[in-house]
Amino acid sequence: MASIDTTLQDIFRMKRDDGIELMSRCFHWTEFDGDDKRQFLHQEFVYENVMYAVKRALPWSTVAQVAHMTKHLLPKFNGLKTSEVIRLVKDQLSQIQPRLSTAQHALLLEFIVKTYVPHQRLYQAVLSGKTGLKHVRSELVIETPPPPQPLCEGIDTVEWQQHQAQKGLLLAQSKKEAEITELKKKTEAQMMEKLQARLHNLPVKGTMSKQEVEELLRSFLQSQGEIIMESLMHEACLTEELLQLKLMQKSQLMDRHVANDPVHVPVATKIKKK
Structure with missing residues (x-):
């Protein structure tokens, strides 16, 4: 041992x-x-x-x-x-x-x-002694990313951000214009619905007195006026928002133009010592 x-x-x-x-x-x-x-x-x-x-x-x-x-x-x-x-x-x-x-x-x-x-x-x-192994083989398709574009076709980061901001404003304008169009259609539909309801309530037989006709017209015009007034107020708000978006777009375009204009690029000056 x-x-x-x-x-x-x-x-x-x-x-x-x-x-x-x-x-x-x-x-x-x-x-x-x-x-x-x-x-x-x-x-x-x-x-x-x-x-x-x-x-x-x-x-x-x-x-x-x-x-x-x-x-x-x-x-x-x-x-x-x-x-x-x-x-x-x-x-x-x-x-x-x-x-x-x-x-x-x-x-x-x-x-x-x-x-x-x-x-x-x-x-x-x-x-x-049972060390035999079963090999499972599967082939995977590897998709490589597309080759990058030449640098000459690239775009500056700031310029790209400006383009994205412009696209966002244009999209917001389109949505706002669609809202105004939909509001007008909705108002027209409400007015027609009120008119049909009034016509449906007219007596089928007999005549109406002048006072009844005047009351009916006054009531109809009042209801139509309320619908139009509400619609106009809503449309005014939407139009104001649309104008704000257009002003923002115009302001961005002007800033972009100034940034790209060499005349407006500040030039560094040197002070000579006496």
């Missing part, structure tokens, strides 16, 4: 790959004989657990027992569920002499289980 202890101390001082290489010569790895990949995974598993035991300051004799235990332990995991793996590790750790303390037992159990369980499906595939 002394020679194993010395070898493990040498492995601990080596780099990882060199340490695994030396460990591969310490034991007879007959479990996966002839399969280099499975053997390396086996050796790697043992190495990780040995290094952890050393870092936890366990005696070298105990570290050697951890190495022997984990070497024989991994092949036994084949086909076991997670709960069965944990039970097996607990049992193997309990057989280490001198007996591990409760804290040491818990730490080694946690590390061995955490080393194995997150990759359980991979380990099971390797242990069982």
